[in-house]
Each structure stands twice: as C-alpha cells, then as structure tokens.
Amino acid sequence: MESLQFTQGIVNAILLSGTLALVAIGFSIVWGILNIINLAHGAFLMVGAYITYWLFTLYGIDPFLSLPISMAIMFVVGYLVQRYLINMVIRAPLLVTFLLTFALEIVIINLATFFWKGDLRSVTPDYAGLGFSLGNVQVPYVRLAAFFISLILTGLLHVFMTYTKTGNAIRATGMDIDAARLQGVRIPQTYALTYALGTALAAGAGTLISISFPIDPTMGGAYTLRAFVICVLGGLGSIPGVMMGSVVFAFIEVFSGIWFPSLKDAIALLVLVLVLIVRPSGIAGKAFYH
Amino acid sequence: MEREILLETHEATKHFGGLAAVEKVNMKIYRGEILGLIGPNGAGKTTFVNIITGMLPITSGKVIFKGTDITGWPAYRIGRLGIARTFQIVKPFRGMTVRENVAVGAMFGHKGQTRSPREALEHVDEIIEFVGMSDLRDKHADQLTLPYLKRLELAKALAMDPELLFLDEVMAGLNTKEIEAAMELVRKINARGITILVIEHVMKAIVGVTERVFVLNFGQELAQGKPEEVLNNPAVIKAYLGEKFVQRFFRQQQAA
C-alpha cells in the first residue's frame, strides 16, 4: 500500500514538474533579462486560465485549442504593459519594480474578481479526469498532455532564444545592455518583447492548469512563489536549470504533501532559504545576472 | 638602515573558480614610502588590494600588517587597524552630505572608537579643506561631479586616520591639470606620515610620485624597483603594450 503512495507520488511529481517548468520559465526570463521580479506573473497566468475557461464555456472551444489564443492575447497585453508602464521605471531600485508589479497583480486580481466573481470554476471537457492505470497508479490524460505540451513549449522557447535573431538580441540585452545597444538592439522593444514572452508563457501555463485544476482569481499567487523558488533552485538564466529546478521542486512538494500535508509550502520555502544561504547561485550552480 | 616593514604579503593567492587572479605574490610595503602598483588591465591589481583589505576572502597565503597576521579578517577590522582605501569606481554615500561622508570615516576608522558622531562631524572640516572641498561641504554627494567624487573618496579614506592608504586609480578620467593637482595631494598626504600604495595607469603620475614600483602581470609579480628602471624593463613594456609595440619602441629608440 505504501508503495502505491510512493509510485503515484513519483508520477504526480513528474507530471507536476512539466507545468511548473512552464510557469517558471517565463518568470525566469523576465527576471534574468529585465532584472524584475514579476509579482504579476501569477495574475497573468490566472487570466490565461480564465480565457480558456470562457472560450470553453461560451464557445465550446476545446481547452487545448485555446492555448495559442490565450498565449497570443496575453503576449499583446504583456508587451503593452512593459512598453508603456514598466519600461518607465525599470532601472529604479528594486523596491519600485517590486511594488509596481505587485500593484499590477492587485489590480488584475481585483478586476477578475469583480467581473468573474471569486468562486472556483472548472473547465470540464468530456475527457477531464479520464486516464489510464499503470497497475494501481493513475495517470490522467490531461495532465500527461499538459506535461508534454509544457516540454514542447519550453523546447520551442529554447530554440527561439538560441537560433533566432530576436532571441539572440534578447539574450544579448540580458548579458550587457550597453553592448546590445551598440549592436543596434532596440532596448525598449526588446524589453517589451521579453516581458510579453514571459506573460504568454504564464498564460499558456494557466491554460494547461485550468484543465486539471479548478481556477479562481487568486490562484496565481501560489504559482508566482513557486516560480521564484524554482528559479533559485535551478539557478537563474538557464532553461535546463529551470527544468531541473522544477523537477526538484515538484518532488519536494509532492512528497512533503504526502508526509506533512499541512506543512507543504513551509517545507518548500525552508528548502529555498537553505539553498539561498548555502549556495546562493542555485543547485545548477550557474551565475545569476545581477 | 633596514626600513620598517608596514605590510607584507606571503604568497598571497586568489582564485576565482579555476582562474588564478592573484598568484603567490610577495610584496613588502615600507613605512613612509609611496609604492606604485602597476600592470596591464586584468593583471589583478584591484583583486590584490581586495584580498589585502578583506573585501574578498584570500585563497591562500598570508597578509601581515604591523606585525599582526590579518589574513582572513573582515574588512571593517582591517579598516579599524589602520588601512584605508579608495575605490576605482567611486563609492560615495549618495544620500549623505560631503561632510557626513567624510565623518563616517572619522567615526568608524582607526581612531573612530573614541569619537562621537558630533565630534567626528566637527573633526572632518580640516580634511575637507585639505582636499579642497570646503565650499561643497554641505552638498549631497549625489550632486558632485566626478573629480570631486574622487576627492571625496580620498577624504573619506583620510578621515579614517590610516597608516596605510591604497589609492586605486584616483587619477583615471582626470585631465592634465587635475592630475597635477592630484599628484600634489598624494605627496601632501604622504608628508603627513601616511604610507601609500598607488595603483595607477597614468605613468606620469607613477613616475612623478612613487619611490618604488611593483608590477603585476597575470596575477604574478613581473618586476619591482625604481620607477625609471622598471618602466624601461622590456618585459614590463611588453606586458603593458604588447610585442609589436616593444619592437616599434626599440626601433624608434634606435632611430633616435
């Protein structure tokens, strides 16, 4: 019996790590390139989830098909937010951008609560909750699909950042803004693009989450915190680091959830603090952009 | 007569990951002298100062100051013991006035233990005048221009009543006239009985104020001696200016 707990735990953790990686990757590039802790990340994720919900509820659009739609919408929103708001104060001390993105989160959540009410909602396509069993271990199709889509999106991002001109411009900006400027990179646009990528990925994660978890306007905060922990665990600024951080975090979360359910977050957070103290560059050991 | 050694390093070494920034440097600084520390960019000059002053942990080796082994001491204890420094990239306390900036040195430095903040604030007028900033005394540091910020660095260090002062490129970015003034200032500081280590790229200044020069290259000692000798040392010229320049230099000399 205990072994079921263990094997199911492993499956849960692996499935969870995919979605978490997607959540964290957007957070990570914004942090790494723009040096902003984007506290509104979870709010964008929530909006992505609601876009999926409404497309499904009102027009019957399959949640997986709504993925590009919610990502595209939030890409535009993110671009505008960065271009015309955050860019204005981006070089200010950290407290300013911290509070700015926090205020953004308050506004988004409050508006969402106002228009959509605070109750839990679920996207319930016919296949929700279906799955197959490996022995006694249950693997829900939706979460499996979400896992693979997350991997694909992460892979696409990696390709984009490595092999396209724009991706290179973004990375160059993150490494040395002045050099990038001299190379002809248009910084405000590049920043906006980076942030837009971050919000689009958040929205994508929101879509995937909405298919397997109930959603509500305050759902995002927990994901912002997790993204942060993952970035620290994995080391900032590297996609493989984030992937690794997600796996480690997912295992911590799932197993502390099995053994000490009410201390789930506390354990993850104390691990974070410990990692920060002992090895401030994360377990992947890559240097941070500072 | 043997001069008194004020500071001495034994095989001081600093590694960043696998990279050796400073490798087994033995340096002696004698009380009362002005020693020049030169070397090409990336030679490890600032790193060397950082490990002596406790800004960076030393990888191996020893630092002895006034006969005390200060290896591994935190920076503030070293500062209180009588070593002060300026920073290549100026580090003013921007939210404070000039006088408060300097007073911080006076209240926490070598003789700081005995001074109250008010005494420190009153004490520093003389130093501010010494560096020629009396008129700017009550200005905020963030309103100063670069030459004054450099002087402020100096004043802050002086206010600590140091016995040994590291000057890290205080003349970089100054024009000829300002350099002259700065050189004069360095001499005046030395005349107050403060031993000085000058890190400088401005060769004119090195030749003009130092008695002795120590050359670092790739973290290791390349040469030391009198400024004129060292600067004519082909190895030093090569390290500084590259092979091609050395050839050209000697060709020119021959032509002359």
Add this chain to the structure above:
Amino acid sequence: MSKRVLVLLVVLLVAAMALAACGGSQATPAPSGGEEQSTSGTTEEQASTEEACKVVFGAAVSLTGKYAKEGEYVKNGYELYVEEINKQDGIPVGDKKCMVELKIYDDESNADRSAQLVEKLITEDHVTFLLGPYGSGNTFATTAIAEKYKVPMVEANGAATKIFNRGFKYSFAVLSPAPNYLRGIIDMALDKDPNLKTVAIVIENGAFALEVAQGAKDYAEEKGLEVVYFDKYAKAAKDVSSLITAMKSKNPDIVLGAGHLQDTILVMKQSKDLGLSPKVFGFSVGPTSPEFRKALGKDADYVVGAAQWTPELKYKSDDIFGTPQHFTELYKAKYGEIPPYQAAESAAALIAYQKAIEAAGSLDKDKVRDALAALDYDSFYGKLKFNEQGMNVYKPMAVMQNYTDGGLYTVWPKEAAVKEFLYPFKPWDER
C-alpha cells in the same frame, strides 16, 4: 505655494477623519464603553418611537474573497426575510409594528475587516441588532466586538464551538455546532451497510473544519469504525493530490471531507484524477450548494453533504415562511435557484430575533438578549433554542445527495428523505 500646500495637506488629513467621523454620531457620548452604549440604545429607541418605528439589523458579510459565494447566500437569506416581513409592515413590537432595515457591508472574507465593520455598525451606524458574518473565523472575531458593546448578535454561519467557549452573553447561533456536522452521514452509511469498516478524513486547516473532523472522528470510533487517515491541508490549498494519493493507499470505505465549498470541489476533482473511489463520499460543506453541481457536472453524482437544513424537511411553523417548501418557493422566485441551507439559516437568525422581540415587546438590547436566551421556537428551519453558551444544539443535521438525475435530494434523516440513499458510490472507472 509650499507652505500653503503643507498646511492644506495636514488640515485635509485631520478634516478627512473628523468629517467622516461626524457623519452620524453627534449623539454618541465620548468613551465608547459598553454602559454608555446601552444608554444610547434607549435614546435611539425613544427617538424611533416618535418617528416611524424601525429596526436596523447590521451585518458584515463576505461578498468578495474566499467566501464570496457563501456570503451571497447569507445576504440572500437576510434580504428575503426582510422583504417578506416588510410586506407585513414589519415586526410587531408591543402594540405597534416596526419596519425592518438591513445594513450590510462586505468584509472581503477577512476577519479583521469583519470586526472593524461590526464596530462601525455599532458605533457609527447605530444598528439595533447584529447578524453574523459567514464562517467561523469571522464570526469568532465579530462576536467579541458585539460582546464588548453588549449588542446581541444572532449568527447563522459560524458553527465552531470555540466561538461559544468564551462565556459570551450576547452571541447566539441558530445552526447546529460543528462537531455534529458529519454524524448524519456516518449514521446513514452504517444504516445502509453495517459492514463498512474504515473511514478517511481530510480536513481543511481551519477552526470550523478541525472541529467538524474531530467530531466525526470521535463519532466514527464510537460507532466502531476505524479511522485510517486523518490529516489536514492548508486553508487556501489549490492542490491536494498528495493527500488523495495517501488516502487511496489506505483504501478507505468512507471518505469524509471537513472543509468548505471550494476545497470540497478540489478534493472531488482530484479524487477523480487519481481514481479514488470509496463507497461513500461525504462532506461537511459543499455538496448541498448549487455551485457544487455547476463546478463538477456529472462528477457530482453520488456525493453526499451535510445540511443544516434542506428544502424537503417536514417542519411546520407559524413564522412568515411556514414550511421549508414555502421558503424554497419564495427563494426560487427571487433568486432563481433552490436555496442552499446557508440562506435558510440566515433567514432563521432573523426569525429568532423576531420571536425574541415579540416576546420582549421591546427593542431594548438587554431585554431582547434575555428573550433570545429563553427562546424555544419551532421555525421553518427547525427548532430555535439556545443552550447556556448560546449554541443551538437541539436541531438535527440532515444529509443531501447529488442524484444521478442531476437533482439534489434529502436522503437523511429517514423521516424526511425524499429519495433513497444511492449506495455505493459508483467508481470512476465504471462511469
């Protein structure tokens, strides 16, 4: 400009408070202590006899935040009563009738705000009586304020017994206390299948749910069941799959959940994901509200929930609603859905007030308090009677089940059951 701007700033700062404070409180004596307050109560009463008599009930209710949905039911219940009683020209007080008014603020599901608002209701708005907020946490915070000012509060949505363990004199609850919640479900399950052996209990980490769970555990053990799993999840949990997995490995016959609507939905959703199929799924709060079915669709089938009250109960009363069925009709006409029990108990709180006021023949706070303490009345909601501590321990809990036809029916107690208890829970993989 500078100096004037400055002065202006400070003056504004002070004036903003002063003005706002003056709003409706010229009559209040300075210290806000209890004795002065009760005098002011009488002053107001005298004043209101001369004008048209009116009773103002004040409440802080969660209209936004975590308990927004439940808060809406509470507000609906209060408002339905007020609408109905005012059709009859209000509550009889002595030989005249007093129109009823409601003053409701949104406490944002926040206990601190709730307490602050109740203090405002008492000292600024001078309401005659207080009604409760939603949830044990907020109720706990607000009863302390009511007690401080010696204003009665009849609450209908805080079931935790710890609210009433402080010896308060002015707080009354019309609903059955938390430890009783899941007893009906256990009784019913054993009645159906005496061979049931094991129970797993998952608990939302909150005062109410912990009491529910402890009550259920004690009762289950008393009935010879083995409690194989008993653990809590964080209050705002968004993922309980770890607990579900742990429960599943124990293979329990009965899974009981102590919590609220949102986490109950979450537990059900993830039980399906992870294939947890016990013979009975029962929850303290959630399955009886229309939201449950809305969120889960067909997956809500078979799930049972504890209910303080159900529309099918066979109570008869001479209050304005008369029977649960009549209440249901009125509620449906006004809000378009079957009333959840939160609405009924909230309306019942006002019935308790009405009966106490009638008995006291006065709006005096202390007289009404004494009448409440002595109240023994059979309402459409069931018995309204308070023990020493102010809890209504005299009313039984019912059980409702989400039926396969999409309906929600009372299946326990047997006397009131309109449908047979569907047993066992149909495993997910057979659906």
Add this chain to the structure above:
Amino acid sequence: MSDREKKKAPLQYSLFDGLFQGRQGVLLGLFTLFLIFLAIFPFLSFASGFWLNTLTLILLLAAMAIGWNFIGGYTGYAAFGNVAFFGFGAYGTGLSMTKLGLSFFPSLLIGALAAMLFAIVMGLPILRLKGHYFAIATVAIATAMGEIADSWTSFTGGAAGITLPFFDPIEWSGQFFYYMSLLLAVGGLLLTWFILNRKMGYSWIAIREDEDAANMMGINTTWAKVMAFALSALMAGLAGGIYAYWKTFVLAEEVFKIEYTLQMILAAVLGGTGTIFGPFIGAFIYYILITLLVFFLPVGQLHATILGTIIILVMVFTPKGLMDFISGRKKISINSLLENIRTYRV
C-alpha cells in the same frame, strides 16, 4: 565661505532629510499639533469606537512601518517578511498570557524579545543575501513560519488559534489599546531620532548607499544590519503583542498575513523611506485612503483596483514618497513628477 559664516552655519544632517530644509519650524509645529490631536482624540465628541479602532490600526501600522524603515529604508534591505515578527510578537504574547499565565506587560515583553531573537537568528545568515534574494528569503521565512504556527496544534493551538482574556475593564479597552499603539508609534519616532544621532544611524545609511565602502571604512556591517533587522522586529513584535491582546485571539492566518508586510512597506514608501516621519505620515495617508475607499466612496468592490492604481502611479511618479514634497525638497510640478521617469526609464 568666510570663517565667520562657517561657524554660523549649523551642522546639516542629511539624515534628517525632510525636516531640516528650512521649514522645520512649520513642520514640527504642525506635527506637534497633530500629535496633540491624537493624544486627546479619545475625548473628542466624534471619537466613536469605530474611529478609535481605525486609528489604533493606523498607529500599529505606523509603528510597524517605522520599524520596517530601519531595515528597508535606512539600511536599504528590501525586507518583505516583517510580518513574521508581528506574528512572533502576537504568539509570544498570547502564549505567555495563556500558557504561562503572565499578565499583559511581561507577556508583551516576551513576545517582542522572541521576535528580536528570531530576527537575530534569521538575520545572521540571510542578511548576507542581496537584493531580490534577500527579499524573497524574508517572504519565504515569514510564510513558512505562518504555516508552521498554523499547523503546530499542540503548541500554538494550530488553526483554532489562541484565545486571550478580555482587557479589564472592557469599557476602556478601546482607549487602552489606542494609547498603547500611540505610545508605540511615538516611541518608534523617538527611537529613530535617537538612532540617527548615534553611529548606528550613520552605519545604516552607509550600508544602504554602499555596503562595501561602509565595511571598508570600519563599519561592522553584519552587526549593523542585524541590529536594524532586530530593531524592526522589536517594533513589529510589540505591535503584534498589542494587536493580539486587543483582538483577544491569535490566529496564524491573521497575524502572519503577507498583506501586513505590504501595508508597512506601502506606508513607508508613500511617506518616504529613509525619513523619520515618512512612515508615520505614510501610514495615515495609506489607511485613510483605504478607509475612504472601503467605507465612504461608492467604488464598491473595485477599491482594490483603485488602491493598486494609486500604488502604480506613486511608483511611476514619486517613488521617493511624499516627504520630499512636504519638506519642500521638491516642488510639486509636472517636471518633478516626470523626473523619476526620465531617470529610470529605458
């Protein structure tokens, strides 16, 4: 500058920015008037229980903001977990009163000391972290502490919390807690002033402006930072203890709410971080704004949106807070509002 003038010129403390800008007389006068107003407030005719309650909350917030200012404003460490100290103070006080059976004042002391001790123990490792990492470590610790308090049923009472006795006599409890909070907030102002006159004040600001330089100049930065952290814990811990007894219960979800951290930061930022009076005034501005939005303006459920918008505007236009304008260091004009954007945009 002649010698005579030099003698005459008073020592200028930038530490007292916002006060010693040539209008200190007016400002101190107004502030004293305001304090007198606060001191007699409970005896004014319109001082209902509700307003007493609201002002008590404001003063507690002010006290916490003043405490936050030590670490966040003067020392420059973006501490986002100060609510942990509030929670420690509340639990320390609550547990001392219920489990040890002590009376309020010794319990309050124990609570505050517990908060300070925790700050020292936590501060030593995490004050080595910089910027975002420090910020998030503090959030993480505060959140974890809250969760532990929430589930450690045998010690803290878990989610059922701790119930404290009522203040006796209950009729005066409003006034008692009001004056306790006023005392704490004003004490916090005096403490700030006292520290700024000591070397500690200079070390804090030096650390904020440049920690390396501060260290190099003989400042024991670790000690100074830990002291700043511990003193801000003292303020929050005392506030937490008063709050616990005032509310007569301690519940993790109430006393470890991350919102409290944000409120103290917002109060400090609105007023002006790194100024003596900024956090105090900011607390009033913040809370009055909230109170107006929640209770008096017809914005209904959108008040959080309006609050968020205000924060965004403040961050974009005057992130240094209003103290600059109040003190006359800056004039209110389009230019001064756009200055921030000009400096920090990309």
